[in-house]
Amino acid sequence: MxxxxxxxxxxxxxxxxxxxxxxxxxxxxxxxxxxxxxxxxxxxxxxxxxxxxxxxxxxxxxxxxxxxxxxxxxxxxxxxxxxxxxxxxxxxxxxxxxxxxxxxxxxxxxxxxxxxxxxxxxxxxxxxxxxxxxxxxxxxxxxxxxxxxxxxxxxxxxxxxxxxxxxxxTPHNYLWVTAFEDALKSDPNFNDGFFEDARLCHVGLRRHSQLWGVMGLCQEFYKKETWRDVGFSSLEDFQHGFWDAYFLPMDPNNLICMGWKWKHxxxxxxxxxxxxxxxxxxxxxxxxxxxxxxxxxxxxxxxxxxxxxxxxxxxxxxxxxxxxxxxxxxxxxxxxxxxxxxxxxxx
Amino acid sequence: MxxxxxxxxxxxxxxxxxxxxxxxxxxxxxxxxxxxxxxxxxxxxxxxxxxxxxxxxxxxxxxxxxxxxxxxxxxxxxxxxxxxxxxxxxxxxxxxxxxxxxxxxxxxxxxxxxxxxxxxxxxxxxxxxxxxxxxxxxxxxxxxxxxxxxxxxxxxxxxxxxxxxxxxxTPHNYLWVTAFEDALKSDPNFNDGFFEDARLCHVGLRRHSQLWGVMGLCQEFYKKETWRDVGFSSLEDFQHGFWDAYFLPMDPNNLICMGWKWKHxxxxxxxxxxxxxxxxxxxxxxxxxxxxxxxxxxxxxxxxxxxxxxxxxxxxxxxxxxxxxxxxxxxxxxxxxxxxxxxxxxx
The missing domain is CATH 3.40.50.1820 (Alpha/Beta hydrolase fold, catalytic domain)
Known part of the structure; x- marks a missing residue:
């Protein structure tokens, strides 16, 4: 490992x-x-x-x-x-x-x-x-x-x-956590959690961070381009520079472990x-x-x-x-x- | 095909x-x-x-x-x-x-x-x-x-x-459609859209329908268990009997084609x-x-x-x-x- x-x-x-x-x-x-x-x-x-x-x-x-x-x-x-x-x-x-x-x-x-x-x-x-x-x-x-x-x-x-x-x-919150967990698990290298290196699972981590982009903020946030206030230049720049940059270095198993606690x-x-x-x-x-x-x-x-x-x-x-x-x-x-x-x- | x-x-x-x-x-x-x-x-x-x-x-x-x-x-x-x-x-x-x-x-x-x-x-x-x-x-x-x-x-x-x-x-709506498109594309058999039979892509279709479960309805809907009103017995029964049953027979490329129109x-x-x-x-x-x-x-x-x-x-x-x-x-x-x-x- x-x-x-x-x-x-x-x-x-x-x-x-x-x-x-x-x-x-x-x-x-x-x-x-x-x-x-x-x-x-x-x-x-x-x-x-x-x-x-x-x-x-x-x-x-x-x-x-x-x-x-x-x-x-x-x-x-x-x-x-x-x-x-x-x-x-x-x-x-x-x-x-x-x-x-x-x-x-x-x-x-x-x-x-x-x-x-x-x-x-x-x-x-x-x-x-x-x-x-x-x-x-x-x-x-x-x-x-x-x-x-x-x-x-x-x-x-x-x-x-x-x-x-x-x-x-709440039930909706439970569904949400299940959905982002499954995005992490969807990575082709996830191997039921037995990957050697979390960096191999970057596809799942990116898919997961994309969902945070949708559910983690609100419609009005994006409409008003509030991301500009903190220095991002475009919607894509925000997705990569904020969500991907935050989640990509992490370990999918750790996120899933904490997610299970959240759900329950x-x-x-x-x-x-x-x-x-x-x-x-x-x-x-x-x-x-x-x-x-x-x-x-x-x-x-x-x-x-x-x-x-x-x-x-x-x-x-x-x-x-x-x-x-x-x-x-x-x-x-x-x-x-x-x-x-x-x-x-x-x- | x-x-x-x-x-x-x-x-x-x-x-x-x-x-x-x-x-x-x-x-x-x-x-x-x-x-x-x-x-x-x-x-x-x-x-x-x-x-x-x-x-x-x-x-x-x-x-x-x-x-x-x-x-x-x-x-x-x-x-x-x-x-x-x-x-x-x-x-x-x-x-x-x-x-x-x-x-x-x-x-x-x-x-x-x-x-x-x-x-x-x-x-x-x-x-x-x-x-x-x-x-x-x-x-x-x-x-x-x-x-x-x-x-x-x-x-x-x-x-x-x-x-x-x-x-x-709206930008948030754009992100949402991108997220469900990517769920469809995440299927291991998607093959850049050149699958022979849509039934091979059921994993991506299910992942995609799970996201509809999260974003397609609202928190209060699930809290009040409104799905009971239309004959479903549990949250899981609703996910499978409503969302999966609706989307699983469809063609992922068709959904992605219509999604691109939606986004733009x-x-x-x-x-x-x-x-x-x-x-x-x-x-x-x-x-x-x-x-x-x-x-x-x-x-x-x-x-x-x-x-x-x-x-x-x-x-x-x-x-x-x-x-x-x-x-x-x-x-x-x-x-x-x-x-x-x-x-x-x-x-």
């Missing part, structure tokens, strides 16, 4: 490693020598009451969330101890691309959002002795993890801010399928954030769940970047998101 | 043939022995002032439009002479699947919406001596043809009703790219019909064009079936569409 240079600390910065040992997964298999890689910013205070947990989205690593952290901003490392856990399948924590045989590549076991959250729980309790999180937040699959935390450990979460994600994956995200499995009961048990003050134009997690889907959470508010981030409003491509999104985080930390 | 039993009159009813001879296409090539196949309902009166033209959508044939025609309904064959032209690439009119070498299969030339409309113009003038259409209407690519008619022959169209389509294909639909090519000038020249009373939840032709895109048409109105069809509201899966859509057509014919 060729080592993929994309998943290197040169590109993603230094990580710390938390050894999970023989980690039993929700679906039944065990990852032996399982690892959770993470980053931290700031310092845990003596009372251990300044911790924020900020898991990342599908396809990302902790680095993707660091842009929200900064002196003078709501997530201020001079005040808070901010933990950025890597999710399984991200290429740093245990993943298809870095796990030895027999669990390598196409044989990597199915992991769930619940497995990520259990691993994170062990990290913050065993490694740091933290008993309560001041805030847990996340975008997209980070939101799924946020919901899982708030439902699973209601007494440990003071405030929760899920951005552009749902507590239970459902906090109601803790309450025999009763979503109202699951969300009704959340004790955290919760700000459910929906993004206008988001085709994955439409405002209506986010709002329907928000209404089931006792101490919650719906907040809207307005952006033509749709689901990718989180990237703060214009100052407006940064302002809107910082305002929500400020309110959350001062609720 | 194996004859595809799907494109037979047994399944689609009898057609008439209009011989176009050596037909020069907008993009420059000539189809020799070019044919336009069509159906008619009702009789042309002596004054020749009761003709309605009703072109069909992408992937369809004239049969798909016959459900809107009936005694006592707005499109009443006892009053009107209704012409249902086949579009190029539909498997009956000249298409990749039925054209002899050297223009067979993957070598079929690029055709445009303009070519369809020129062929239809020859049909109604040369074959029937019609000088004015009382109404031209169509859904989706039928709407594209409707706009092309109204812009190209403004003095020949009394009323135009484009349903769920645009006069100029743009009436502003008659006015050097000035869409306002093109639409501003329409003389027909025009009812622009947008479908709620349509992800291909969102209401905002339809409305933006409507505002450029002098004597026009925007009408909305409300349906969870999104773009496929046209299929009248519930009585509500039939009522809404019939009402619009009644108004159009009595304007």
């Amino acid at each position: 060729v080592v993929n240079p994309y998943y290197s600390e040169d590109l993603h910065g230094p990580h710390q490693t938390f050894e999970l040992g023989d980690f039993k997964l929700e679906m039944g298999e065990i990852i032996r020598g399982c690892k959770l890689l993470y980053k931290t910013h700031g310092k845990l205070n003596q009372k251990k009451d300044n911790a924020i947990l900020f898991p990342h989205m599908w396809s990302g690593t902790p680095k993707a969330m660091e842009g929200f952290i900064g002196k003078g901003r709501p997530l201020d490392p001079e005040k808070y101890f901010i933990i950025l856990p890597g999710q399984f399948g991200n290429g740093f924590s245990s993943s298809p691309s870095n796990t030895p045989t027999p669990h390598d590549r196409g044989a990597f076991p199915k992991v769930t959002i619940g497995d990520d959250v259990v691993a994170q729980h062990r990290l913050i309790t065993e490694q740091f002795g933290i008993e309560e999180l001041q805030l847990i937040l996340g975008w997209s699959m980070g939101a799924q993890q946020t919901y899982e935390w708030a439902v699973r450990f209601p007494d440990m979460v003071k405030c929760a801010v899920p951005f552009a994600g749902t507590a239970r994956t 995200g459902d906090v109601s499995r803790h309450t025999c399928g009763d979503l109202r009961a699951a969300l009704g048990g959340i004790k955290a003050k919760t700000y459910v954030v929906a993004f206008t134009h988001d085709m994955f997690f439409p405002m209506a889907d986010c709002e329907a769940e928000q209404k089931m959470i006792p101490d919650s508010e719906l907040r809207i981030v307005n952006s033509l970047w749709a689901h990718f409003g989180m990237f703060c491509m214009s100052p407006s999104e940064k302002e809107q998101i910082d305002k929500i985080l400020f309110d959350a930390l001062h609720a | 194996v004859v595809n039993p799907y494109y037979s009159e047994d399944l689609h009813g009898p057609h008439q043939t209009f011989e176009l001879g050596d037909f020069k296409l907008e993009m420059g090539e000539i189809i020799r022995g070019c044919k336009l196949l069509y159906k008619t309902h009702g009789k042309l009166n002596q004054k020749k002032d009761n003709a309605i033209l009703f072109p069909h959508m992408w992937s369809g044939t004239p049969k798909a439009m016959e459900g809107f025609i009936g005694k006592g309904r707005p499109l009443d064959p006892e009053k009107y002479f209704i012409i249902l032209p086949g579009q190029f690439g539909n498997g009956f009119s000249s298409s990749p699947s039925n054209t002899p070498t050297p223009h067979d299969r993957g070598a079929f030339p690029k055709v445009t919406i303009g070519d369809d409309v020129v062929a239809q113009h020859r049909l109604i003038t040369e074959q029937f001596g019609i000088e004015e259409l009382q109404l031209i209407l169509g859904w989706s690519m039928g709407a594209q043809q409707t706009y092309e008619w109204a812009v190209r022959f403004p003095d020949m169209v009394k009323c135009a009703v484009p349903f769920a389509g645009t006069a100029r294909t 639909g743009d009436v502003s090519r008659h006015t050097c790219g000035d869409l306002r000038a093109a639409l501003g020249g329409i003389k027909a009373k025009t009812y622009v019909v947008a479908f709620t939840h349509d992800m291909f032709f969102p209401m905002a895109d339809c409305e933006a064009e409507q505002k450029m048409i002098p004597d026009s109105e925007l009408r909305i069809v409300n349906s969870l079936w999104a773009h496929f509201g046209m299929f009248c899966m519930s009585p509500s859509e039939k009522e809404q569409i019939d009402k619009i057509l009644f108004d159009a014919l009595h304007a």
Whole structure:
């Protein structure tokens, strides 16, 4: 198996490693020598009451969330101890691309959002002795993890801010993830996930990134040629320079592993399928954030769940970047998101 | 080349043939022995002032439009002479699947919406001596043809009703068609369009129909399990029984041929790219019909064009079936569409 240079600390910065040992997964298999890689910013205070947990989205690593952290901003490392856990399948924590045989590549076991959250729980309790999180937040699959935390450990979460994600994956969203997975698998060299080098699967990766071009943004984005605002010269230049450039260096098995988690995200499995009961048990003050134009997690889907959470508010981030409003491509999104985080930390 | 039993009159009813001879296409090539196949309902009166033209959508044939025609309904064959032209690439009119070498299969030339409309113009003038259409209407690519008619022959169209389509294909829509085309081309047996039998390409056809499952309907449709209303038992049953069952018998080259026309639909090519000038020249009373939840032709895109048409109105069809509201899966859509057509014919 060729080592993929994309998943290197040169590109993603230094990580710390938390050894999970023989980690039993929700679906039944065990990852032996399982690892959770993470980053931290700031310092845990003596009372251990300044911790924020900020898991990342599908396809990302902790680095993707660091842009929200900064002196003078709501997530201020001079005040808070901010933990950025890597999710399984991200290429740093245990993943298809870095796990030895027999669990390598196409044989990597199915992991769930619940497995990520259990691993994170062990990290913050065993490694740091933290008993309560001041805030847990996340975008997209980070939101799924946020919901899982708030439902699973209601007494440990003071405030929760899920951005552009749902507590239970909707059927349309399930179809969407299946479609982009199948695009990756369609590569003539995919070989049931047992390719030697991800670069051999560039046809599938490109086909997959093309679908992100269609569903990841919105009609109005393209009509207004919003890509011009960030320096692209044509629609084709945007497709290649934005989507292909982002996805081509990645490992298809890692994306599929994280996609399976995404598809099966459902906090109601803790309450025999009763979503109202699951969300009704959340004790955290919760700000459910929906993004206008988001085709994955439409405002209506986010709002329907928000209404089931006792101490919650719906907040809207307005952006033509749709689901990718989180990237703060214009100052407006940064302002809107910082305002929500400020309110959350001062609720 | 194996004859595809799907494109037979047994399944689609009898057609008439209009011989176009050596037909020069907008993009420059000539189809020799070019044919336009069509159906008619009702009789042309002596004054020749009761003709309605009703072109069909992408992937369809004239049969798909016959459900809107009936005694006592707005499109009443006892009053009107209704012409249902086949579009190029539909498997009956000249298409990749039925054209002899050297223009067979993957070598079929690029055709445009303009070519369809020129062929239809020859049909109604040369074959029937019609000088004015009382109404031209169509859904989706039928709407594209409707706009092309109204812009190209403004003095020949009394009323135009484009349903769920645009006069100029939007960039997002272009990306969408490219994505589903590429799914068809991804089939391991596609062979650059030179497969012997479309049934060999079922993997690509299924991949393509999966994308229609994602983009062709809307999030709310799946959330409400609207597919139950038409007898499907599960999400998977709907995917296979609705989308796969519809697309699997078809010819990928035909779908790609029609898709290329769809992508390049743009009436502003008659006015050097000035869409306002093109639409501003329409003389027909025009009812622009947008479908709620349509992800291909969102209401905002339809409305933006409507505002450029002098004597026009925007009408909305409300349906969870999104773009496929046209299929009248519930009585509500039939009522809404019939009402619009009644108004159009009595304007």
